[in-house]
Amino acid sequence: MNATVLDRPTDKPLIQTLDMLTPSQQEAIRKIPGHDQARIPSIDATNPVSMYTGQHFYDHEQKNLFRKRAVPLTLSRMLEEPGTAMAHDGYGVPLLVTRDKEGTAHVFLNACMHKGARLLDGCDPVKKGRLTCPYHAWSFGIDGKLLAAARAETFENFDKSSRNLVELASREAGGIIWTMLDKDAEPDFSSVDDQLVADMEAFDIDTAHIYGHKVFELDANWKCVLEPFLEGYHVQRLHAQSVGPLFADVPNVTDKLGPNIRQISGKLNYTPDCLDIPGENIHKSVTHAYNLFPNGVVVTSPYYISVMFLMPNAVDKTTVHYFMLTRSPDDNDKARELYKKSYDMVIGVFGGEDFWAAEQSHAGLMTGALDTVIFSGLEETIPLYYEILEDALAH
Numbered sequence: 001m002n003a004t005v006l007d008r009p010t011d012k013p014l015i016q017t018l019d020m021l022t023p024s025q026q027e028a029i030r031k032i033p034g035h036d037q038a039r040i041p042s043i044d045a046t047n048p049v050s051m052y053t054g055q056h057f058y059d060h061e062q063k064n065l066f067r068k069r070a071v072p073l074t075l076s077r078m079l080e081e082p083g084t085a086m087a088h089d090g091y092g093v094p095l096l097v098t099r100d101k102e103g104t105a106h107v108f109l110n111a112c113m114h115k116g117a118r119l120l121d122g123c124d125p126v127k128k129g130r131l132t133c134p135y136h137a138w139s140f141g142i143d144g145k146l147l148a149a150a151r152a153e154t155f156e157n158f159d160k161s162s163r164n165l166v167e168l169a170s171r172e173a174g175g176i177i178w179t180m181l182d183k184d185a186e187p188d189f190s191s192v193d194d195q196l197v198a199d200m201e202a203f204d205i206d207t208a209h210i211y212g213h214k215v216f217e218l219d220a221n222w223k224c225v226l227e228p229f230l231e232g233y234h235v236q237r238l239h240a241q242s243v244g245p246l247f248a249d250v251p252n253v254t255d256k257l258g259p260n261i262r263q264i265s266g267k268l269n270y271t272p273d274c275l276d277i278p279g280e281n282i283h284k285s286v287t288h289a290y291n292l293f294p295n296g297v298v299v300t301s302p303y304y305i306s307v308m309f310l311m312p313n314a315v316d317k318t319t320v321h322y323f324m325l326t327r328s329p330d331d332n333d334k335a336r337e338l339y340k341k342s343y344d345m346v347i348g349v350f351g352g353e354d355f356w357a358a359e360q361s362h363a364g365l366m367t368g369a370l371d372t373v374i375f376s377g378l379e380e381t382i383p384l385y386y387e388i389l390e391d392a393l394a395h
């Protein structure tokens with residue numbers, strides 16, 4: 001529970017300076033070498049293609065990863081006010097996410113406890129005092145309690161308290177709501193690492209404005225969608241006509257925060273000296289890219305932050321919820337112009353380039369042309385990610 005999401009002011013300075021980040025982030029940034037000093041390693045690493053295309057591996061991941069430990073679900077800011085509810089179907093499990101009158105977030109199965117009908121449709125947040133099932137008008141509080149059943153006197157020995165909504169274990173921290181997807185699994189929130197939460201709070205994910213959000217339904221395995229956010233190899237190539245020229249072929253400073261990965265790299269304009277220019281926007285010269293294990297992505301840009309949840313729906317289907325967060329509202333012409341331009345650009349780059357490439361790659365892997373995919377030293381975070389994934393699948 002994070003009551004601060006409701007209490008704290010949301011207007012922040014437009015930019016962030018180095019000293020606004022956590023000591024851990026600052027320390028990592030100070031490790032970025034000048035581009036002339038950067039050494040890219042040679043590595044020998046491959047993945048079997050069946051990890052991306054095999055039904056057996058997909059089922060293994062669902063059972064031993066996605067249903068066994070908490071996954072990132074959505075942003076706290078989606079449920080800004082108490083008494084808000086929204087449906088969430090991204091993981092293929094009908095969920096209901098609410099914020100009760102006290103400000104606590106809850107995740108329920110979106111199933112009426114009379115006969116299972118959906119209580120709420122549509123995945124946009126709505127202000128609701130109660131949730132009434134359209135089928136037989138059973139109504140539930142936003143905290144999941146059964147308030148009333150129509151003609152309740154016609155149920156003999158009716159125990160109302162045994163028909164509350166089924167709540168899934170969830171946790172809210174750093175502006176993100178994590179949830180278990182299996183009501184019967186032992187809750188495991190070990191991915192919600194303290195340092196990760198501190199880093200997300202330093203970015204003000206919990207108080208930022210959601211400028212825009214978009215849902216993508218992709219024909220690709222979720223790991224094909226994730227990998228572009230774990231490597232810089234493609235940036236100057238795939239993004240040659242868009243953002244590529246802003247970046248350099250340099251390795252990342254990579255840290256594990258629990259099972260999560262933080263990658264920090266200097267953009268083309270980065271020099272170690274630029275870190276000490278007073279008042280300088282740190283996000284102009286440095287990019288952060290996080291993996292919120294296993295399937296969340298956070299990427300920083302000079303004037304906004306991108307958060308994505310990549311949710312597997314089948315071995316070859318992934319639902320992506322993309323959010324663009326800004327530090328100030330778009331309440332003036334300058335901000336409106338900047339954010340609109342940024343949103344169009346980022347949707348073009350992630351949607352039109354990265355997601356496009358993920359679908360292309362998945363289709364190619366399905367041909368059977370390759371037995372393995374191979375990773376370069378500019379992709380060295382990918383094998384690290386798969387070590388973490390394998391470890392999680394084994395426990």
Ligand SMILES: [Fe+2]
Pocket residue numbers: 228229234235238239354
């Ligand atoms: Fe990319």
